[in-house]
Amino acid sequence: MSDAVPSLCIAGNLNLDLMISGVRQLPRWGEEQFGSNRRSVTSGQAGYMGIAAAKLGAKVSIIGVLGDDDDGRTIRGDLEREGIDCSGIASLPGQSTGLSVAIIREDGERCFVSEIGASAGFTGRQIDAHWPAVEAARALAVVGVFNTPSFTLEEVHARLRKARDRGVATVFDSGWDTAGWSEETRREITGLLSCVDLFLPNEDEALAITRAATVEEALDILASATAGSVVIKRGAKGAIARHAGEKLSVAARPVAAANAVGAGDVYDAALVTALQRQADFRTAMEFASRAAEHYVRRLDNRFPVLADLPALTDQT
Numbered sequence: 031m032s033d034a035v036p037s038l039c040i041a042g043n044l045n046l047d048l049m050i051s052g053v054r055q056l057p058r059w060g061e062e063q064f065g066s067n068r069r070s071v072t073s074g075q076a077g078y079m080g081i082a083a084a085k086l087g088a089k090v091s092i093i094g095v096l097g098d099d100d101d102g103r104t105i106r107g108d109l110e111r112e113g114i115d116c117s118g119i120a121s122l123p124g125q126s127t128g129l130s131v132a133i134i135r136e137d138g139e140r141c142f143v144s145e146i147g148a149s150a151g152f153t154g155r156q157i158d159a160h161w162p163a164v165e166a167a168r169a170l171a172v173v174g175v176f177n178t179p180s181f182t183l184e185e186v187h188a189r190l191r192k193a194r195d196r197g198v199a200t201v202f203d204s205g206w207d208t209a210g211w212s213e214e215t216r217r218e219i220t221g222l223l224s225c226v227d228l229f230l231p232n233e234d235e236a237l238a239i240t241r242a243a244t245v246e247e248a249l250d251i252l253a254s255a256t257a258g259s260v261v262i263k264r265g266a267k268g269a270i271a272r273h274a275g276e277k278l279s280v281a282a283r284p285v286a287a288a289n290a291v292g293a294g295d296v297y298d299a300a301l302v303t304a305l306q307r308q309a310d311f312r313t314a315m316e317f318a319s320r321a322a323e324h325y326v327r328r329l330d331n332r333f334p335v336l337a338d339l340p341a342l343t344d345q346t
Contacts, residue, residue: 036088036306038201038299039164041157041189042076042173043149044094044119045128046101051289051329053133056141065134067329072108073130074149075174075205078292082299082321084112085333088306091163093118093156097127097148118160122148128177138290138326144177152178154185164193168306169227171201171298176208183215187222194225194257203230203298211238220255227258228305230298236262245270249277261301261315263294268319273311280315285327296333297322309342317342 052066072081076094084090092114096102098121105127109116128147134140157164164170170193172186190200202223207215216239223229229252233245242248245262252260253272261271268282300321304314317339324334 034306036083036086036303037090037167038080038083038088038169038171038302038306039091039093039118039167039198040076040080040083040171040173041093042079042171042175043074043128043146043152043177044072044077044092044096044105045074045130045144045147045149045177046105047071047073047130047132047291049132049134049289049291051134052136054136056133069329072105073292074128074177075203075295077105077109078295079171079173079203079299080109080114081112082292082296082325082333083303084114085335086300086303086321087336088299088303089115089167091115091118091160091167093160093163095120095122095125095148095152095156097121097125098123099125099127101127101129102148115163118156118163120156122151125151132291134289134291138288140289140291146177146179149178150180153180154182154189157189164189164198165196167198169199169201169302171203171302173203173295173298174205176205183218183222187218187225190222190225194227199227200225200257201228201230201298201302202226203294204235206235207238216241220252223252223256226256228302229256229258229260230263230294230301231260232263232294233265233267259311263297265290265293269297269315271311271315278312278315280312280319282319283323285323288327288329289332290326292332293322293326296325300334300339304342307342313342 125148301318
């Protein structure tokens with residue numbers, strides 16, 4: 031494996047997650063249900079991915095926005111303690127930091143109610159203002175675009191194209207479109223994949239974007255539109271990918287899932303850092319699966335470090 035330090039600039043949403051776990055069922059209107067644990071953690075796709083990558087030894091910078099409030103200061107402090115460069119994170123006066131309330135079922139499945147707060151003010155201009163951070167990294171990851179609604183897909187396309195033209199690898203994980211995946215949105219997502227080296231949807235997102243009948247069909251459609259590789263994350267069913275014309279499938283090992291919130295972002299971070307360490311693609315997928323497994327089975331001390339995982343040279 032390469033001794034070069036992985037490096038990643040992440041542009042996307044930041045917020046706090048208030049997580050209530052151990053909930054048997056969602057209440058109907060007017061009812062109350064109880065959980066068994068609660069946590070408040072720094073999150074957003076950029077937050078989860080950034081912390082995960084930093085824990086795995088990557089040099090990380092984040093471009094995003096926070097409210098000028100106690101929650102925003104908490105997030106900034108959490109990220110800085112992981113050694114993440116936060117100079118690209120703006121605090122917007124008069125704005126509150128976003129909050130997601132995650133309800134986590136006993137088997138680890140989850141749902142969310144969110145108020146995006148300051149993330150509504152994130153645009154491509156934030157990336158432009160901190161472009162040296164993009165060019166200093168080996169990859170630019172744009173994540174959580176539906177939680178930053180002022181950052182249009184046209185702007186996303188332009189920044190990914192610019193980064194790729196400058197020799198920076200491009201990574202894209204859109205997240206879920208709560209507006210329902212309109213024809214225009216699906217067309218714009220498919221169009222910008224021509225500037226993406228690594229596209230990382232989950233299974234629900236891949237099926238929604240393509241309107242495919244099966245995940246295998248969705249993979250083929252997305253691979254034909256993407257400049258590089260596609261990995262579709264399937265949770266407990268593992269992941270499938272199309273890389274260099276080859277279809278790859280990696281199974282997930284059974285784990286007792288305590289909390290799956292953020293697992294896809296941990297997978298993304300582990301995959302990118304493994305590839306930057308020159309792991310072959312299947313090995314990188316295996317490594318990412320092990321990292322996500324480590325994460326989902328814990329409520330505390332969740333993010334793996336390299337010592338928690340099999341060495342990349344040991345993956346089979």
